[in-house]
Amino acid sequence: MAKLTKKQKEAHAKIEKDKLYSVEEASALVKEITKTKFDASVDLAVRLGVDPRKANQMVRGVVTLPHGTGKDVKVLALVTPDKEADAKEAGADYVGLNEYLDKIKGGWTDVDVIITMPSVMGKLGPLGRVLGPRGLMPNPKTGTVTMDVGKAVSDVKAGKIDFKVDKTGIVHAAIGKASFSADKIAGNAKELLDTLLKLKPAAAKGVYMKSIYMSSTMSPSVQLDPKTV
CATH class of the missing domain: 3.30.190.20 (Ribosomal protein L1/L10, rRNA-binding domain)
Structure with a gap:
C-alpha cells in the first residue's frame, strides 16, 4: 500500500x-x-x-x-432546422444534425450531453457503439429526447x-x-x-x-x- x-x-x-x-x-x-x-x-x-x-x-x-454542478457542461443539440434557433437561444454549444452525425461516426465525442428529438433517434441508433459506452446516448427517461429542445438545453445548463x-x-x-x-x-x-x-x-x-x-x-x-x- x-x-x-x-x-x-x-x-x-x-x-x-x-x-x-x-x-x-x-x-x-x-x-x-x-x-x-x-x-x-x-x-x-x-x-x-x-x-x-x-x-x-x-x-x-x-x-x-x-x-x-459548477461545471461548464458542453451540450450538443441534434435537431432539425426548425428547432435550431430554440437550441441556440437556450445555450447549446453545438447545434446541427447531419454534420455532427458524421463527426460522431468519425469518433468525435467532445461533449457532455446530447439532446435530440424523437424523429432523429432513428439516425442515432447506428451510433450506439460510440455513444453508449460514453454515456452519451439520449434517452426519453432522462429528458434528452424531447420536442421541447430549448427547455431541455436550459435544464442541463442549469444543473x-x-x-x-x-x-x-x-x-x-x-x-x-x-x-x-x-x-x-x-x-x-x-x-x-x-x-x-x-x-x-x-x-x-x-x-x-x-x-x-x-x-x-x-x-x-x-x-x-x-x-x-
Missing part, C-alpha cells in the same frame, strides 16, 4: 473513526480536507438495497441541482444531471465543486438524496439506503448517516 502524504494524513486525522455525519457536517468537512490546487469535484456514492439485475429494482432518474444505479447497487453522482460554500454542497446533496428516496422501487425490501459517502477528487471519503436523510 502506498504511503500517505503529510496532507493526506492530516485529512484522514480530521475524520472521526466510526462517526456517521449529517449532510451539513459532511459538506463542511469535505471542504476542509480538500487540498487540491484545482477546483475539485464533490461526489456522492450511495449504496442502495436493490438488485439492479432485476428490472423492477432498477433505479434511474434525473435531478436538477439547486446550485448547479440537471441524470443518474443510474450501477451493477453493484451504487449510485455515483457529482454534486458540485469544492469551491462551493458548504451550504450549497449540502443543498445539492439533499436534493439528490431526496430524489433517490422518491424512486425507491416497490420490489426493494429491507433497508433502502445502506450507506452514503461524500468525497472530493483525491480526498478521503466521509460517511453520512442515512437516518438523517
Whole structure:
C-alpha cells in the first residue's frame, strides 16, 4: 500500500473513526480536507438495497441541482432546422444534425450531453457503439429526447444531471465543486438524496439506503448517516 502524504494524513486525522455525519457536517468537512490546487469535484456514492439485475429494482432518474454542478457542461443539440434557433437561444454549444452525425461516426465525442428529438433517434441508433459506452446516448427517461429542445438545453445548463444505479447497487453522482460554500454542497446533496428516496422501487425490501459517502477528487471519503436523510 502506498504511503500517505503529510496532507493526506492530516485529512484522514480530521475524520472521526466510526462517526456517521449529517449532510451539513459532511459538506463542511469535505471542504476542509480538500487540498487540491484545482477546483475539485464533490461526489456522492450511495449504496442502495436493490438488485439492479432485476428490472423492477432498477433505479434511474434525473435531478436538477439547486446550485448547479459548477461545471461548464458542453451540450450538443441534434435537431432539425426548425428547432435550431430554440437550441441556440437556450445555450447549446453545438447545434446541427447531419454534420455532427458524421463527426460522431468519425469518433468525435467532445461533449457532455446530447439532446435530440424523437424523429432523429432513428439516425442515432447506428451510433450506439460510440455513444453508449460514453454515456452519451439520449434517452426519453432522462429528458434528452424531447420536442421541447430549448427547455431541455436550459435544464442541463442549469444543473440537471441524470443518474443510474450501477451493477453493484451504487449510485455515483457529482454534486458540485469544492469551491462551493458548504451550504450549497449540502443543498445539492439533499436534493439528490431526496430524489433517490422518491424512486425507491416497490420490489426493494429491507433497508433502502445502506450507506452514503461524500468525497472530493483525491480526498478521503466521509460517511453520512442515512437516518438523517
